[in-house]
Amino acid sequence: MKVYKYRGGNKSILKRDLRSLYNNEIYSAPFNLLNDIFEARFTINENHFALSQMRSVIKEQDLKKINASTLKVLREYADNVNEFGIYSLSKTFEDELLWAYYADSHRGFCLEYELDELMEYRMRDELVIPVDYQEKMPCITDIDLLDFFESKKMAGNLNRKMIGTKSLRWKHEDEVRIVTGQSGLYKYKPSSLKSIYFGCRCDSRFIKLVMKVLCGRGLKYYKMSMKADTYKLERNRSEDCYKGRSYNNKVLATVENGVPYIFEGNEKYVKYINVAIDIVRRLPDCKNIFNADLSVNKGTPSNPVVYVQYESIDGRIQSEYYTLNVLDYYFRKQSKSE
Structure with missing residues (x-):
């Protein structure tokens, strides 16, 4: 919700x-x-x-x-x-x-x-x-x-x-x-923050400051406005001023030796698992990745879900899950920026 x-x-x-x-x-x-x-x-x-x-x-x-x-x-x-x-x-x-x-x-x-x-x-x-x-x-x-x-x-x-x-x-x-x-x-888990909406009167300088502070998080931004001929508000998508930049001063998290260990039959998903690892190691709270594979609890055999487990900077064990469609999108985006 x-x-x-x-x-x-x-x-x-x-x-x-x-x-x-x-x-x-x-x-x-x-x-x-x-x-x-x-x-x-x-x-x-x-x-x-x-x-x-x-x-x-x-x-x-x-x-x-x-x-x-x-x-x-x-x-x-x-x-x-x-x-x-x-x-x-x-x-x-x-x-x-x-x-x-x-x-x-x-x-x-x-x-x-x-x-x-x-x-x-x-x-x-x-x-x-x-x-x-x-x-x-x-x-x-x-x-x-x-x-x-x-x-x-x-x-x-x-x-x-x-x-x-x-x-x-x-x-x-x-x-x-x-x-x-x-x-x-x-x-809180950084990825639980999905979007930020700026008020109708929000100063453009403050909007840019927020985007700068949170650059590299993959957040969506919206600007609220008055809907024509109504007493209602509506949102309009705003372009991220710092799109494509990495998280400020983020040192990539370490990945333990042997990760990912690919089980027989999962070889065709190696690219997806490595892309998921690349995403997670850039998260602001990620310290060390110790496991990555296909999830047995989420997804289906025809449409699997990749999971990555990591230790956060405050010592908690966390998991991230990605569909193949999301990983394909990320891979294409990274390829264009290179």
Whole structure:
């Protein structure tokens, strides 16, 4: 799924954002500093919050004690939620209000990520929550609590209600949240960033600066504009000013001896595997390639997929996958530039 992050602000904010882009980092903001004052607000019907599933095996007086204790734990947990970090994303890149509020009145930019790839770097107790918009505050039930305490999982109804519910007034944001155990900076897989959209009023000098900082990443660039005779925005493809240049100051990653080891029957794919290795060793986070071959989990015998495994600069084991069509395109592009 494609998700989008709107950014913009004064020079210091833009400088910070460019540094984060260059370093492949996202900032998971403290939950209690989000701009909706009704975050994590919920209701409890204490008269009916009596762990109904246990009534048949627990005496009434004991049940009241358990009920009071459980409510106390719930409120303490609600306080701890403020320590979580939130990276807010949207499912749309063309919402006028999001450009106005979060991208400096259309002077900023919008990042496009592939969510599944963005989540391949394990963060810290992370959870993806599509925000639910409703008229009334969420009501926490005994079932929600029992489910949470039994499963010990972040991805339960309790957290979805407390962290992923907002008023209908925010519905236009179509928000998806990455929730982390703590706020702060987190690394992401560079290839999860796919495109950058520049606002209608974005300065051309800033656009060139972004392209320069991220040259060699293979990103797509778009410029937003007002669609004729409508109250809608549309995107227009922008030429990369630094197309064909390699990633800034990138030293090619090492490839271990014996890679690729070609199994019998795969000889006709040697060119494709070597092209995939060449692509991956230029990635900004690639340190050492230790395996490359045809994938047994992706693709088909008639249309195989090539995979490359590597160690990233921060010690993580990563995999990249490429179809033969993508590798053919890259090979043709490289041949033209030589």
